[in-house]
Amino acid sequence: MSDPQLPEVSDVDDVDVSAGDTPADRDPQAGGLSEREFSCHCCYDILVNPTTLNCGHSFCRHCLALWWESAGKNECPECRERWEGFPKVNILLRDAVEKLFQADVRRRRQDIQNNPRIAHSLLAFQRHGDEQASRGAAPGGPRRGAGSFFTGVLTALTAVAVMLLVYHWSSGEAHHEVLVSKPVSKWTTDDVTLWMEYLGAWAHQYREIFIEEKVNGRLLTLLSDEELSRPPYSIENPSHRRAVMEELHKVRELGVKPPQNLWEYKAVNGGKSLFLLYALKDSPRLTILYLYLFDYEDTFLPFIQTCCPQVEPTWRQWVEFLVKFSLLPYQLLAEFAWDWLSVHYWTSRFVIVNAMLLSVLEGCSFWRVWSRGEIRTLPKRMFGHLWKMLTHSLAFMLFWPLVPHFVCNCLFYWALYFNPIINIDMVVQQQRIQNQFM
Ligand SMILES: [Zn+2]
Ligand SMILES: [Zn+2]
Incomplete structure (x- = not known):
């Protein structure tokens, strides 16, 4: 993750050696080190999330993000050398600064978090880095953390979706849609049976009679409530007859079966x-x-x-x-x-x-x-x-x-x-x- 440059690393090592073992013993001044050595050359304040560029210069991450956003180029704010890839936080330097100047760093972090403009710049900077990473990643190459997990899940889900689609198409989509576009006068006995299926489970008992009588679309539209109650149909349940007549009325009006799904x-x-x-x-x-x-x-x-x-x-x-x-x-x-x-x-x-x-x-x-x-x-x-x-x-x-x-x-x-x-x-x-x- 870190991209430590040699000069900084050696500086930090010196600090750790000279700074003693416990925070109380530490006196940055004792080793000849003051806040100035660890200040950012953009804001001249103590470094927060120091980010080291290819040229070796380090800046606060948010200072770099603000500079990057306003300048619109991948250049070091100090020496104007272009940086390659996406600069990362220098972890060694960050930890050292945070240990040496705890209070200052905490104060600055607070300020940064409360500043929406900085948050926006950091977000934009990170997004730029993410885009670069996704462009640079080899196709099919390993991706870290949540990314690889979800890529796998997504592939599986896509496969399931494709299978469902194929299933849906093969199970005869056209077969179900035929009645909504076919004029009722052209319905065959099979179409009438299919129409009865849509009426619900209660209509199944009457299907056989309609098939035996070879009821097609033309005959269906002529049926009246009285005829349905008499043989050969003999639909004795009055609510069943009413339901059939109501659906039939809609079909007569539209000339086709009204869409129901x-x-x-x-x-x-x-x-x-x-x-x-x-x-x-x-x-x-x-x-x-x-x-x-x-x-x-x-x-x-x-x-x-x-x-x-x-x-x-x-x-x-x-x-x-x-x-x-x-x-x-x-x-x-x-x-x-x-x-x-x-x-x-x-x-x-x-x-x-x-x-x-x-x-x-x-x-x-x-x-x-x-x-x-x-x-x-x-x-x-x-x-x-x-x-x-x-x-x-x-x-x-x-x-x-x-x-x-x-x-x-x-x-x-x-x-x-x-x-x-x-x-x-x-x-x-x-x-x-x-x-x-x-
Ligand atoms: Zn800064
Ligand atoms: Zn530089």
Whole structure:
């Protein structure tokens, strides 16, 4: 980790020899050593986290970070020699200075921690180092600590996700989506049987009769409540008859089976589902606002009823909704997915995990803005975000008709199943950067 340079090392060794054994015995002046010998040539104060460059000069780490940020070059502030790689803290020198000038170092550390500008510079400097390290690391080469663990976990998760996808595709996605796009007048007896499967377990007992009678789509739409009660159908349970008639009414009105799950919704509204998926991921608040303004009946109303269930829409429901909407919008999406757990076992779990990760990432970026003292730039950032979302949406609307179905599918599954895995990595990176300095 350390990159000690020879002159410093020998200096420090001299200090340790001349300084005695216990802190009480130590008198830096006795060995001819004063604070001046251990002062940083940037701030002319005692060195904190001394970082030694290739040229041999040492500076406080935060002084170096501030200099690096303002100069924008990898140059020594004193002799202007370029440094190679990413400079690290000189551990030997740091420990020696901390032992000799405990009180001074503690005071300076306090000052540094309380200064948001310095914290920001240190963070940016460390991120620059992390980027360099990831660029310089040989592909597949060993990585230290949490990195290698999570790379392994991520690879395993990606493999699982790919397998699930292949399973999903091979289990006949098209087979399930056929009824939502096929006109009821063209339904075969098999299609009618499939439609009855969707009605629920109670409808299974009547399936055989419908197959025997060779009921196709055209015949199905002509059936009345009275006919269902008589042989050969003989559906005696009045609530079963009513349920069949209600579903039949919807099919007659739409001409196709109404979408009842995510895959059917996607089959009918390909572009819209892709748009909503990406928009909710990038900007949940704006997207929900968009749904409220332009898609109230079909999408917003079912959404709010699922997330904040109430017998009747009241102000209480709206308060609950607005609090979640402004503070934890991803929580709303997680609750919506939670409601679909029984229908979409794995997909719902992916959405819930991703919603939690996105909440964490949003919290992290807010914390970053706060800790840098840039809270005043928030309105400007929000406006920039609004502008970005508007232009992206416009571009999507213009180019969507040109995108092939296969590409749309790839983008859809990518956002649904791979994005959570990428976000796990991003959360881990955030943790590492923050642990470095806090
Ligand atoms: Zn300094
Ligand atoms: Zn130098």
